[in-house]
Amino acid sequence: MKYLYPGSFDPITNGHLDIIERAAKLCDTLYVVIGTNDAKQPYFTIAERIQMIKHSTKHIKNVIVDSTPSLMVDYALANNIGAIIRGFRNTSDFEVEQELFFFNNKLAPQIETIILYSKLANTHISSSNIKELYKYNREIKDFVPKIVLKYFENKNN
Numbered sequence: 001m002k003y004l005y006p007g008s009f010d011p012i013t014n015g016h017l018d019i020i021e022r023a024a025k026l027c028d029t030l031y032v033v034i035g036t037n038d039a040k041q042p043y044f045t046i047a048e049r050i051q052m053i054k055h056s057t058k059h060i061k062n063v064i065v066d067s068t069p070s071l072m073v074d075y076a077l078a079n080n081i082g083a084i085i086r087g088f089r090n091t092s093d094f095e096v097e098q099e100l101f102f103f104n105n106k107l108a109p110q111i112e113t114i115i116l117y118s119k120l121a122n123t124h125i126s127s128s129n130i131k132e133l134y135k136y137n138r139e140i141k142d143f144v145p146k147i148v149l150k151y152f153e154n155k156n157n
Contacts, residue, residue, distance in 0.1 A: 001027050001028055001082045001083070002027060002028060002029045002030075002031065002079065002080060002081045002082060003023055003026065003027040003029070003030050003031070003081060003082065003083045003084070003085050003114070004030075004031045004033055004072060004075065004076050004079075004081045004083070004084050004085065005019060005020060005023055005030060005031070005032050005033070005084075005085040005087075006033050006034075006035050006072040006075075006084065007032075007033075007034065007035065008034065008035065008037050008040060008042065008049075008127065009032075009034055009049050009052070009053055009127070010040070010042045010043055010044055010049060010127050010131075011043070011044055011049065011052055011127055011130060011131075011144060011148045011151065011152075012049070012052050012053050012056055012127075012144070012145060012148060013122075013125045013126070013127060013130060013143055013144050013148075014122060014125060014142075014143055014144060014145065015087070015089065015118055015122035015123075015125040015126075015143075016087070017056055017057070017145055018118070018119055018122055019085065019087040019116050019118070020032055020057055020060065020063065021060060022116055023085045023114075023116060024060045024062050024063055026114070027062070027083070028062060029062050029063075029064060030060075030062055030063050030064070030085075031063075031064050031065075031066060031075075031079065031081060032053055032057065032063055032064070032065050032066070033065075033066045033067060033068055033072065033075055034046055034049050034050065034053075034065075034066070034067040034068075035067070035068060035072055036068075036069050043131055043155075044151060044155075046067045048151055049067075050065050050066075050067060051147075052145070052147050052148055052151055053065045055145070055147040056145040056147055056148075071107070072084065072104075073103075073104045073107045073108045073111060074107075076108065076111050077108055077111070081111065082110075082111065082112060083111060083112040083113065083114050084104060084111060084112070084113050084114070085114050085116060086100070086101075086113060086114070086115050086116070087115075087116055087117075087118055088115050088116070088117045088118060089118045089122065089123045089124075089125075089126070090118075090123050097115070100113075101113045125143050129143075130143055130144055130148075134152055140152070
């Protein structure tokens with residue numbers, strides 16, 4: 001079975017990586033797909049994010065990294081994906097995830113949604129928080145894969 005883990009991954013965090021590692025154990029192939037969110041102004045390009053994810057997941061043999069400008073449910077349908085993985089960090093994620101589930105289920109009821117809860121150590125990590133910490137010269141190394149640090153440094157050189 002093929003699963004899809006969507007996100008903006010701007011940048012990938014240790015929380016994302018934990019969900020990827022755990023989800024990859026549940027399926028034959030895990031597609032980690034970068035989507036377009038018009039409400040967000042990305043810090044990194046799609047190409048940079050793809051490279052960060054590929055580097056961070058190179059130890060996981062059944063991960064495919066991709067991007068799409070379309071709805072994730074359409075990507076899933078086009079690639080015969082059976083389930084969409086969603087990560088829950090805290091209660092504030094619930095309403096957003098529930099709404100996404102209802103729309104996805106209406107558009108493609110044959111695609112299941114699987115929720116993976118974040119480990120306690122990752123519940124406070126978000127890409128937005130990482131960018132904010134970095135902006136104010138705070139340490140982010142405990143929250144992101146090492147490759148992400150290099151991409152931040154390159155942006156500022």
